[in-house]
Amino acid sequence: MRTLLIVSHPDIIESYSQQYFLNSIKDVEEVTVRHLETIYPNGNINPTEEQRLLKEHDRIIFQFPFYWYSSPPLLKHWQDVVLEEGVTHGPSSTMLKGKEFGLVLMIGVSEREYQAGGSEHFTISELTKPFQALAHKTGMEYLPSLDIFQFAYMEDEQKMDMLIRYWQKLTMENGESLTVRERWLVNKLERSFLQIHESDDQNVIRHAIHILEENQMTIHDLKMVLDQIQHP
């Protein structure tokens, strides 16, 4: 699976959270990162090039700060000029159909304010309807958004947890099941194994892979037993 990560932020160098996440995926080869404001400093987006990239990827992710409950201006401009009926979608075109589409949102206000009675009044699911409608119109499957609330205030451990969820949003097949998450983790560990050279680290990773695979077999066996009890 190849992921196209379209990042929009008017002042990305100054954004601690954007830098934190983008640095962490620099070497992940299945993710193509495009920061629109860097690529198009004058705002003249190249629709043909963007459409070519869309075609080549299976999952499209928009990553941006959630100012005024929507995307930055340049990402809106990208939508207006790149998503073109007859090319990217519509009865005569199926370029985007069946791909996955999701959002990674950096949010400055705390999660509990996004509800009726809170300062923001609406939930993130309500406020992102325009993006859900975009996915529907172009035939893409809308993934649950990754909502990162007040990242700068998080403890280090929470930040690491969020990083794992970020990597998963970009590279893990959709689904929260234990099997999907374990398979993703084994895959990531195997890659790390190939990249490191210290034998101690290799041993730790080999051990982790072994345990995870054994767990999966155990779960599989237990499920079969359970199945036989229920349908003898």
Next chain:
Amino acid sequence: MRTLLIVSHPDIIESYSQQYFLNSIKDVEEVTVRHLETIYPNGNINPTEEQRLLKEHDRIIFQFPFYWYSSPPLLKHWQDVVLEEGVTHGPSSTMLKGKEFGLVLMIGVSEREYQAGGSEHFTISELTKPFQALAHKTGMEYLPSLDIFQFAYMEDEQKMDMLIRYWQKLTMENGESLTVRERWLVNKLERSFLQIHESDDQNVIRHAIHILEENQMTIHDLKMVLDQIQHP
């Protein structure tokens, strides 16, 4: 009541519907019209000037083509730089509090597609949540939006009806009651009366005003009778 009409359209000269509506309000003195792309061709919005205008008006209207279920890029940029916590809203500022806020949307797809099962899947009320949230956050009252679907395909009479609704959205006090609508109409007719010089036209308008005022008195009398019957 003074209304600030903030229009955003990347190519307004080519837009038949925008020209139709904007031409009709050129001489309406209580409406200040600002087409952002004309005023700021380089996109460098002046926040102080915009905040001064917001302060001076009672009703703020955003008028734009509803591309990808949201505003054009420049209007999003306007929101990001003009709406500033501590200046326009927030615990320490009440500049916008109590004002009215509304949308005039030009929509290319027909109304029946904006529902579950339609090609757009969501209603306009669902898709405009970000603007409702903006009104809530800044303390403004959100008015029902004026949704103009497929204006170019309308019959002349429908266009005239829409124009009346547009004028009302810009200048009539909020409320759909007969009394509010009649009071607004009498007011508009009285102004026309002062501006025209042909005595035939004057007579027609004077007659219309007379009938409308008589109707209001009749309705008032009927209500009093009804009230006495119910609470003798």
